[in-house]
Amino acid sequence: MTLALPYIVIHKGREKSLARKHPWLFASAVAKVSSEPIPPGSTVAVRSAEGICLGYGAYNAKSQIRVRMWTFSAEEMVDADFVRNRVKRAVSLRSTLPSSRSGNSQRLIFSESDGLPGVILDRFGSHLVLQLTTAGAFHWRDVIIQAVIAETGCASLEERSDSDTNHLEGLDDWKGLRFGSLPTDGTEVQEHGLLFKVRSENSQKTGFYLDQRDNRLLTRSIASGKRVLDCFCFTGGFAVNALKGGATHVTLVDSSADALAAASENMAANGFMEDQVTSYCGNAFELLRRERDANRQYDLVILDPPKFAPTTSQVEKAARAYKDINMQGIKCLAPGGLLMTYSCSGGVSLPLFQKIVADAALDAGKELQIIRYLHQAEDHPIHLAFPESEYLKGLLCQAID
Numbered sequence: 001m002t003l004a005l006p007y008i009v010i011h012k013g014r015e016k017s018l019a020r021k022h023p024w025l026f027a028s029a030v031a032k033v034s035s036e037p038i039p040p041g042s043t044v045a046v047r048s049a050e051g052i053c054l055g056y057g058a059y060n061a062k063s064q065i066r067v068r069m070w071t072f073s074a075e076e077m078v079d080a081d082f083v084r085n086r087v088k089r090a091v092s093l094r095s096t097l098p099s100s101r102s103g104n105s106q107r108l109i110f111s112e113s114d115g116l117p118g119v120i121l122d123r124f125g126s127h128l129v130l131q132l133t134t135a136g137a138f139h140w141r142d143v144i145i146q147a148v149i150a151e152t153g154c155a156s157l158e159e160r161s162d163s164d165t166n167h168l169e170g171l172d173d174w175k176g177l178r179f180g181s182l183p184t185d186g187t188e189v190q191e192h193g194l195l196f197k198v199r200s201e202n203s204q205k206t207g208f209y210l211d212q213r214d215n216r217l218l219t220r221s222i223a224s225g226k227r228v229l230d231c232f233c234f235t236g237g238f239a240v241n242a243l244k245g246g247a248t249h250v251t252l253v254d255s256s257a258d259a260l261a262a263a264s265e266n267m268a269a270n271g272f273m274e275d276q277v278t279s280y281c282g283n284a285f286e287l288l289r290r291e292r293d294a295n296r297q298y299d300l301v302i303l304d305p306p307k308f309a310p311t312t313s314q315v316e317k318a319a320r321a322y323k324d325i326n327m328q329g330i331k332c333l334a335p336g337g338l339l340m341t342y343s344c345s346g347g348v349s350l351p352l353f354q355k356i357v358a359d360a361a362l363d364a365g366k367e368l369q370i371i372r373y374l375h376q377a378e379d380h381p382i383h384l385a386f387p388e389s390e391y392l393k394g395l396l397c398q399a400i401d
Contacts, residue, residue: 005042005044005045005056006035006038006044006045007033007034007044007045007046007047007053008030008031008032008033008044008045008047008066008067009030009031009032009033009047009048009049009051010025010029010030010031010046010047010049010054011028011029011031012048012049014029015048015049015054017029018046018054018055018069018072021072021385021386022385022386023057023068023069023117023385023386024065024067024068024069025046025057025066025067025068025069026064026065026066027063027064027066029066030066036061037061038059038061039139040059040060040061040135040139040170041058041059041060041134041135041136041137041138041140042058043056043057043058043059043070043078043136043139044057044058044059044067046067046069052074053074054072054074055069055070055071055072055076056069056070056071056076056078057136058070058134058135058136058137059135060135060136060169060170062135062169062170063134063135063168063169063170068112068117068134068136069117070082070115070117070136071115080140080143083116083140083143083144083147084143084146084147084150086114086115086116087116087119087144087151088147089114090108090109090114090116090121091108091109091148091151091152092151093114094107094108094379097378098378099377099378102192103189103190103191104123104125104189104190105122105124105125105189105191105198106123106210107120107121107210107211107377107379108121108123108148108152108379109121110379110380110389111133112386112388112389113380113381113383113386114381116144117134117136117137118132118133118134118135118136118137118138119131119132119137119144120132120133121148122207122208122210123154124187124198124207124208125187125188125189125190126154126155126156127154127155127156127157127158127180127187128148128152128154128156128157128158129157129159129160129207130144130145130148130157130158130159130160131159131160131161131163132144132159132161133163133165133166133169133171134169134171135169135170135171138161138171145159145178145179149179154179155180155181156177156179156180156181156182157178157179157180158175158176158178158182159174159175159177159178160175161173161175162174162175164307185197186198186199187199187207189208191213191216192216192217192220193244194240194241194244194270195266195270196208196235196236196237196240196266196269197235197265198235199262208235208237209237210377210379210380211344211376211377211392212238212304212342212376212377213377214375214378215342215374215394216237216238216241218340218372218396219238219241219242219302219340220241220242220244220245221245222300222338222396223242223243223244223245223246223247224245224246224247225246225247225248226242226247226248226298226299226300226338227247227248227249227251227297227298227299227334228242228247228249228250228251228298228300228301229250229251229253229291229298229301229302229329229332230242230250230251230252230253230304231253231287231288231301231303231304231305231325231329232253232254232284232303232304232306233252233253233254233259233263233302234254234256234259234304235259235266236252236262236263236264236266236267237266238304238340239263239267239277240263240270240272242300243270243272243276243277244270247276247300249276249277249278250276250278251278251279251280252277252278252279253279253282253284253287254281254284255281255282257281260279260281263279264277284303284305285324285325285328288325288328288329288331288332289328292332296332297333297334298333298334298337299334299336299337299338300337300338300339301330301333301337301338301339302340302341303325303329303340303341303342304340304341304344305321305322305325305342305343307344307345307346308343308345314347315345315347315348315352318345318347318348319348319352319356322343322348322353322356322360323360326339326341326356326357326360326361327360327361327364328364329341330360330364330368330399331366333399334399335401336398336399336400337398338371338396338397339357339395339396339397339398340374340394340395340396341357341394341397342374342393343392344392346388346391349393350373350390350393353393354370366399367399368397368399368400369397369400370395370397371396371398372396373393373394373395373396374392374393374395375392375393375394376391376392
């Protein structure tokens, strides 16, 4: 049964991705639109060239991803109950994961992986932070907020829909309190026995990178006796774990003075002293070159830069930046030193990232071996039909020269 909705018709052959349940339809796949204009985020029926309904999705004429699929069933109605049930399912599934027992923070909804394109929800104790990044998510905002409050019993809910990719979707930034009272002194996050203060209202994304939870714990396990350089340190998650693991000293680098101040606060909250930490506010690329020129070496170098390639069209430029930062970081490695290096750019695949780091090592004149591949935490699940949901990739390498 096809609902009385606007519809699109896709080009012949483009239904193959939908048969594999990939949730994106690009503008080039669309052969016909039933009517214009269709308000951004409206639900449309998706029809094959033969007129068969293949499911329903959120339409956005301003985005290159023209339709994001809600369902691949012609019989499933996309309404408020549909959205509420998706929220309920995602929150319920998270309660079964190890991350629900490792502290008081967790990603509760992860966009397409949970069948809710553009919906991100993070829990920090009793405070939740919601981020909406697609027109479809904006369209169902009120229903999503009501469902989140009902399913979680949260004390407060804040919205941070000010993603750096909003302009690609033609969306306006929005942030503010949606429910309850905003914690006056931030929210205390407990993670594997450590404490972190999260102030999401003036921070990046939702305020704390939950996807790196497992990798922070790994850092703790390998840091004993090491001098650590943490570039793009944000609020010090890796560095605090390094000190907990017995690092002798950590050097923090970030372009944000506010982030470094928060990192200092997190150090103190966990009982670490100022003489164990050196902080630099500035450009990590420049700092690494200065450290290289001064022949200062580190036993563990951590590189967790921001997203260099928000879209696939920027991959080539991003690859140059990743190679440069890794080459400089590798040059700062002591003999036998460890490199933890990451990319959160969805357009940069793991094979490409590994090649970039290999080229960087070659140009740095050092030999490295991969000790472990690094990934996002399990509460950021990778949907088998949507490989783009595997956005965080990393390498733990050791210098063998």
